[in-house]
Amino acid sequence: MTQTTTANFIKSIRQYFWAKDYTEVEIPYLNESLPLEPNIYSFKTTWAHKNKQYFLPTSPEFALKKFISKNKQDCFSISHCFRDLEDSNDTHTPEFLMLEWYEINKSLNELKKSTQKFINHFLPNLKFSELKLNKINFDNEPDFNQYFLNEVEPKLPRHGGVFITGYPAFLSPLASKNEVGGVNNFFRNFNAKHLTGEKNLFATANRFELYINGIEIANGCEENHDEQSIKNAMLSEQKYRQKNNLPTHPISNEFIKNCRQLPPSSGVGLGLDRLLKIINTKI
Secondary structure, three states, rough: OOHHHHHHHHHHHHHHHOOOOOOOOOOOEEEEOEEEOOOOEOOEEOOOOOOOOEEEOOOOOHHHHHHHHHHHOEEEEEEEEOEEEOOOOOOEEOOOEEEEEEEOOOOHHOOOOOHHHHHHHHHHHHOOEEEEOOOOOOOOOHHHHHHHHHHHHHOOOOOOOOEEEOEEEOOOOOOOOOOOOOHHHHHHHHHHHHHOOOOOOEEEOOEEEEEEOOEEEEEEEOOOOOOOHHHHHHHHHHHHHHHOOOOOOOOHHHHHHHHOOOOOEEEEEEHHHHHHHHHHOOO
16 A cells, blocks of 8 residues: 655645645744643753753744734644653654644634545545533543543544534633633633632633544634733743743743734644544555
8 A cells, every 4th residue: 555655745735725825834943932821831942152042833823823913814834843741652742743724714613614625635535523522510621631531532433533622711722712601701711720729610612623533633713812811821821830840931922912913713733643644544
C-alpha cells in the first residue's frame, strides 16, 4: 500500500485551501508573548547575545487572529507547534504539525460542515456522528477531565468521526458561550477554577472537538470577541500558575486586542500528524 508522505500531504492541503481562495499566513516562531490558556505550556528559549527570552508557538492562533483582525478574510496556516509538560506517545510529541483555519461570518455548525468536507477530501468513506455532553455541574477542570477520560472517551466509536459539543464554558475562554443564568456566568465559571471555589452554573461553550477512530483530531469554536473576558481569563490563569509554581509566559496584550477586532468568525485547529497516520492506516 502506497503511503502518503508528510510533504505530499501538506502540498495537498495547501492546494485544497488555495482553491477555496483562503489566504495562507506564516507565523513567527520566536515570540516575546503568547496567549495564556489552561493546560497549554510553551517552550522557552534564550537569545544569548541579548539575554532575551522567547517562547515557541503552541498553535498558529495568535498569528491568524492578527491577520483576520486587519484583513477580515478566510485564512489558514500550517505550522510546527511546541507544547511542554505533556507526555510523548504514539499520538503526541512535544513538536507537531498543526493546520488551523478561520472562516468569516460562519457559525459553529457551518464550521463543522466545512471540517467534515475537509476530512472527507482525504478520507471519502469516513462517516460522522455527533455527541452532546450531559449537563454535569462541574466547577473545576480536573473533575471534568476525570469524567471525560472515564465516561466519554472509552465509549467513543473506534471507527468513524464524532463531533463532541456541550463543553463547560470555563474550559474554553477563547470560545463564545451559550448564556445560562446571566451575562456574568463566564467570569464566575472561570474564576471558580482558580480563585474562588464558587459553584459552576454550567454555561457551555460554542465549541466542538472532533475525534476520529477514538483519537482527538481537531478543536473548533465560534470566536469570543469580549476583550475583557479574555483578559480576565488569562490573568486568572497567570495567577493560578504563579500560585502553583507552574511555568508561564508573558500574556500577549496584542492578541487580546485583536480578538476584540475580529469579525464574526469560527476557527479550528487540527493535528496533521494524527490525521496523516489515520489516512495511511486506512482504518
